[in-house]
Amino acid sequence: MEYFVLRNHSLQRFHTFRLDVIADTIVLPITKKGMVAALRDFHDKRIVVIGNGSNMIFSQSNYDSNTVFMVTTMVDKIEITDNILYVQNGVTMNKLAWFTCENSIDGYAFCEDIPGTLGGALMMNAGQWQYTIGQYVKWIEVFDKDTLQTKTIIPDADFFRYRHSKLNDMNVIVLSIGLKIEPGEYMEILDLMLEYRRERYVKQPRQYPNGGSTFKRPKDKNGDWLFIWKLFDEVGLRGFQIGDAQVSQKHPGFIVNRGNAKVAEVQMVIAECKKRVKEKFDVDIELEWRVI
Numbered sequence: 001m002e003y004f005v006l007r008n009h010s011l012q013r014f015h016t017f018r019l020d021v022i023a024d025t026i027v028l029p030i031t032k033k034g035m036v037a038a039l040r041d042f043h044d045k046r047i048v049v050i051g052n053g054s055n056m057i058f059s060q061s062n063y064d065s066n067t068v069f070m071v072t073t074m075v076d077k078i079e080i081t082d083n084i085l086y087v088q089n090g091v092t093m094n095k096l097a098w099f100t101c102e103n104s105i106d107g108y109a110f111c112e113d114i115p116g117t118l119g120g121a122l123m124m125n126a127g128q129w130q131y132t133i134g135q136y137v138k139w140i141e142v143f144d145k146d147t148l149q150t151k152t153i154i155p156d157a158d159f160f161r162y163r164h165s166k167l168n169d170m171n172v173i174v175l176s177i178g179l180k181i182e183p184g185e186y187m188e189i190l191d192l193m194l195e196y197r198r199e200r201y202v203k204q205p206r207q208y209p210n211g212g213s214t215f216k217r218p219k220d221k222n223g224d225w226l227f228i229w230k231l232f233d234e235v236g237l238r239g240f241q242i243g244d245a246q247v248s249q250k251h252p253g254f255i256v257n258r259g260n261a262k263v264a265e266v267q268m269v270i271a272e273c274k275k276r277v278k279e280k281f282d283v284d285i286e287l288e289w290r291v292i
C-alpha cells in the first residue's frame with residue numbers, strides 16, 4: 001500500500017493549533033511515490049496539503065468529501081547525493097537542522113526551531129532574522145495539478161520574497177527539494193541551534209498549542225514596520241479571550257488554544273484584533289496563517 005486513508009477523522013493531531021475539526025477524508029502517503037499516486041487518484045477533489053499544520057487554521061468544523069486533506073510527514077527521506085542535500089517535502093525543518101549539523105553542513109541552524117516541513121516552508125519562504133529557506137534552494141521537484149505529471153523548477157532570482165514564494169502562483173505541490181551544501185563546523189552549528197531555541201522559547205507561548213505568529217507585521221503610513229504586540233498592548237488585547245481562544249499573555253503576537261478552542265471562537269478573536277487596531281491606528285492587519 002502506498003498511502004493510508006482515514007475517514008471521518010479529526011484533524012486535531014495534524015495541525016499545531018489542535019482544533020477538533022472533522023474531515024471526511026484524510027490521506028497519508030507513506031512514500032513520495034505514494035504521494036504522487038494519491039494526488040492522481042484524488043485529482044478531481046479539492047486537495048489541501050498539510051505539512052506540519054503549523055501555519056494554518058480551519059474556517060469550518062466539518063469538511064465533507066469534496067475536500068481531501070493530504071498529510072505529508074511520512075514522506076521524509078533526507079540524504080546527500082552529488083554534493084546536494086536531497087530532501088523530501090515532509091522532512092521537518094528540525095530534522096533538516098540536525099541532519100546538517102551531524103554532517104557539518106553550514107547554514108541550516110535557523111531551521112531547528114521552526115516547526116514546519118520543507119513543503120510548507122517553501123510555500124511560506126519560512127525563516128528568521130536574515131535567513132530564509134529560499135536562499136538555499138537549488139531545485140524543486142513538483143507535482144503539476146494541471147498535467148498530473150512531475151517536473152523540476154529552478155528558482156530565478158526573485159522566486160522567493162518575504163514569507164512568499166512564486167510556488168503560490170503555480171498550481172503545484174512540492175515533492176522534493178535540492179538544497180545547497182556549504183561545509184561548516186559541527187560545534188558552531190550545534191551552539192547556534194541551541195542558542196536560537198533558547199531565545200525563541202523564552203519569548204514564545206510554547207505551553208499552549210498555537211500556530212506561530214498570527215498576523216503579518218504591518219507597516220505604518222510612512223512605510224515603517226510596526227510590532228503587532230505593541231499595537232495589541234495599546235488597545236488592551238493582551239490576554240483577550242473568547243472561550244478557549246486567547247491572545248497570548250506571554251506574547252500577544254500569538255493566539256493560543258487554552259484547551260478546547262472552537263473554530264468560531266478563533267474567528268471572533270481574530271475579528272476583534274483587526275477591529276481594535278483599525279479603530280485606534282487606522283492600520284489593516286493581515287493574517288499570516290493560511291485559512292482553510
Ligand SMILES: Cc1cc2nc3c(=O)[nH]c(=O)nc-3n(C[C@H](O)[C@H](O)[C@H](O)COP(=O)(O)OP(=O)(O)OC[C@H]3O[C@@H](n4cnc5c(N)ncnc54)[C@H](O)[C@@H]3O)c2cc1C
Pocket residue numbers: 016048049050051052053054055056072089113114115116117118119120121122123124125126127128172173174175204210211212213290
Ligand atoms: C511556535 C511556532 C513558531 C514558528 N516560527 C516561525 C518562524 O520563526 N519563521 C517562520 O517563517 N515561520 C514560523 N512558524 C510558522 C510555520 O512553522 C512555518 O510557516 C512553516 O514553514 C510551515 O510549515 P508547515 O509544514 O507546518 O506548513 P502547513 O501549515 O502544513 O502549510 C502551510 C501552507 O503550505 C501548504 N503546503 C504544505 N506542504 C506543501 C507541499 N508539499 N506542497 C505544496 N503546498 C504545501 C499548505 O497547503 C498551506 O497552504 C512558526 C509556527 C509555530 C507554531
